[in-house]
Amino acid sequence: MATRRNPEPALVTLRVLAAALAVAFLVGVGPAVAQQPSGSNPTAMSVTEEGLLRELDRVQGRITIPDGKLAVLEQPQGRDYRRFHEGWLPWIAGIAILAMIVAIGVYYFVRGPIRLRRGEESGPTILRFDAFERFTHWMTATSFILLALTGLNYVFGKRLLMPLFGPGAFAEWSQWAKYAHNFLAWPFIIGVLLMLALWVKDNVPDRYDLAWLKAGGGLFGGEEPPSARFNAGQKLIFWSVVIGGAALSVSGILMVFPFALTGIGGMQTAQYVHSIVAAILIAIMIAHIYIGTIGMEGAWNAMGSGQVDLDWARHHHPVWVADQVDRRLDSAAAPAE
Amino acid sequence: MARMKFLCDANRCIECNACVTACKNEHDVPWGIQRRRVITLNDGKPGERSVSVSCMHCTDAPCAAVCPVDCFYRTDDGLILHSKDLCIGCGYCFYACPFGAPQYPRVGNFGSRGKMDKCTFCAGGPEPDSTEAEYVKYGRNRLAEGKLPLCASMCSTKSLLAGDGEVLEEIYRTRVATRGYGSGLWGWRTAYGDTAES
Numbered sequence: 001m002a003t004r005r006n007p008e009p010a011l012v013t014l015r016v017l018a019a020a021l022a023v024a025f026l027v028g029v030g031p032a033v034a035q036q037p038s039g040s041n042p043t044a045m046s047v048t049e050e051g052l053l054r055e056l057d058r059v060q061g062r063i064t065i066p067d068g069k070l071a072v073l074e075q076p077q078g079r080d081y082r083r084f085h086e087g088w089l090p091w092i093a094g095i096a097i098l099a100m101i102v103a104i105g106v107y108y109f110v111r112g113p114i115r116l117r118r119g120e121e122s123g124p125t126i127l128r129f130d131a132f133e134r135f136t137h138w139m140t141a142t143s144f145i146l147l148a149l150t151g152l153n154y155v156f157g158k159r160l161l162m163p164l165f166g167p168g169a170f171a172e173w174s175q176w177a178k179y180a181h182n183f184l185a186w187p188f189i190i191g192v193l194l195m196l197a198l199w200v201k202d203n204v205p206d207r208y209d210l211a212w213l214k215a216g217g218g219l220f221g222g223e224e225p226p227s228a229r230f231n232a233g234q235k236l237i238f239w240s241v242v243i244g245g246a247a248l249s250v251s252g253i254l255m256v257f258p259f260a261l262t263g264i265g266g267m268q269t270a271q272y273v274h275s276i277v278a279a280i281l282i283a284i285m286i287a288h289i290y291i292g293t294i295g296m297e298g299a300w301n302a303m304g305s306g307q308v309d310l311d312w313a314r315h316h317h318p319v320w321v322a323d324q325v326d327r328r329l330d331s332a333a334a335p336a337e
Numbered sequence: 338m339a340r341m342k343f344l345c346d347a348n349r350c351i352e353c354n355a356c357v358t359a360c361k362n363e364h365d366v367p368w369g370i371q372r373r374r375v376i377t378l379n380d381g382k383p384g385e386r387s388v389s390v391s392c393m394h395c396t397d398a399p400c401a402a403v404c405p406v407d408c409f410y411r412t413d414d415g416l417i418l419h420s421k422d423l424c425i426g427c428g429y430c431f432y433a434c435p436f437g438a439p440q441y442p443r444v445g446n447f448g449s450r451g452k453m454d455k456c457t458f459c460a461g462g463p464e465p466d467s468t469e470a471e472y473v474k475y476g477r478n479r480l481a482e483g484k485l486p487l488c489a490s491m492c493s494t495k496s497l498l499a500g501d502g503e504v505l506e507e508i509y510r511t512r513v514a515t516r517g518y519g520s521g522l523w524g525w526r527t528a529y530g531d532t533a534e535s
Contacts, residue, residue: 046347064375
């Protein structure tokens with residue numbers, strides 16, 4: 001304070017006056033203090049709720065029961081959790097998913113599906129995904145779709161379904177949805193790990209990616225730039241699944257084993273991460289489902305029978321086809337040696 | 338109708354845990370479920386205080402807000418009760434509750450939670466009053482018998498009080514005026530959004 005360094009005479013006078021007033025006040029209140037039975041205030045040193053909340057942001061003590069998490073007397077963070085869960089989350093998830101559906105709808109009606117070219121449907125085929133790759137894809141896909149629906153039920157069920165079914169039937173469905181969500185988590189986790197192992201080598205960024213992204217993959221006009229087994233768009237899908245799936249798996253496992261590895265703060269954070277990542281990944285997967293089905297003729301075969309038309313493959317993944325052909329020629333040449 | 342509340346006078350609580358025992362016994366609360374508990378703050382240090390806490394039956398209940406199946410309801414007495422028929426055991430209410438009141442029996446695989454259990458203010462649940470069905474799920478309905486919660490009734494130092502909020506506030510105010518000090522109404526601001534003079 002400036003006054004402390006160089007006290008002005010007027011301020012000194014003021015301070016003396018204030019001191020005199022304070023003494024007079026203390027003398028005046030003195031008898032009231034003395035009226036206390038013990039003559040002192042035993043709460044003077046005691047902990048107060050506000051003090052603890054200010055210092056520690058939650059009130060925690062000692063308990064004599066085994067359940068350690070119950071030592072928290074008060075956690076105001078519950079309010080943030082509530083604000084997120086009832087305020088932010090429905091909007092974030094709703095907007096992410098609806099915006100994606102609207103965007104795809106507009107794209108479909110403006111540009112329509114990516115058509116087959118002449119000769120891309122009845123020529124010789126090439127194996128794009130073998131049986132194990134397709135199994136992995138569909139195991140992950142099925143569990144993801146069911147996890148997404150049962151997960152969305154936690155957020156939107158009471159808002160959309162409960163008014164239709166009534167509380168009893170909705171609660172029954174939600175109970176089964178919860179079981180399904182907990183159990184389908186495991187095939188999903190295994191699926192993501194398998195996909196990582198199967199496809200990571202084909203999803204490392206390469207020299208074709210930048211050109212592909214610059215041209216928007218030919219989705220908005222122009223020719224589709226060449227790509228190896230996976231183009232930059234597919235790589236983005238792959239990495240969203242791997243990174244998003246990892247975030248969902250870790251946060252999900254924390255929730256399936258509540259309080260096993262973390263306290264209440266960690267449990268709340270796990271929910272924040274799980275729900276936001278899930279909303280974003282659902283939106284991304286809607287785009288992926290679109291392009292794999294009605295969005296692109298010929299794409300379904302890749303994950304259906306696993307065989308795609310050779311011309312179709314040359315059109316969309318020329319570098320990959322060239323590699324495959326080379327490899328086949330090599331192996332064909334091998335026995336002759 | 339009265340607005341029922343709990344009040345724990347931390348200057349009187351001696352951490353005897355009689356409230357916990359009374360609750361457990363009255364409602365046949367299973368192992369691992371803790372409808373009420375006593376927490377000691379600053380244990381062994383000057384200024385140590387113990388507080389008995391359970392569901393506070395909040396005015397704007399966070400548990401009810403975050404419940405994905407809307408299993409909570411408010412009674413005419415201002416109590417927050419819930420239906421175990423609707424509860425799916427998701428655990429959200431525990432994350433939202435400022436007091437850690439909701440409890441879950443462990444069932445089945447992993448950390449699977451069964452139907453949530455919590456303090457009912459000895460007022461049962463949605464089943465008809467004082468029926469076997471109500472007792473099995475929620476414990477005894479003392480309010481229907483014209484009695485107040487057993488935890489507070491059995492408190493030896495009358496630290497824990499349960500009943501009409503206005504009456505509790507009046508009792509506490511008188512205490513503070515008589516002894517010349519108080520240590521705050523633990524949890525009242527969080528639960529009821531207001532607090533009497535300490």
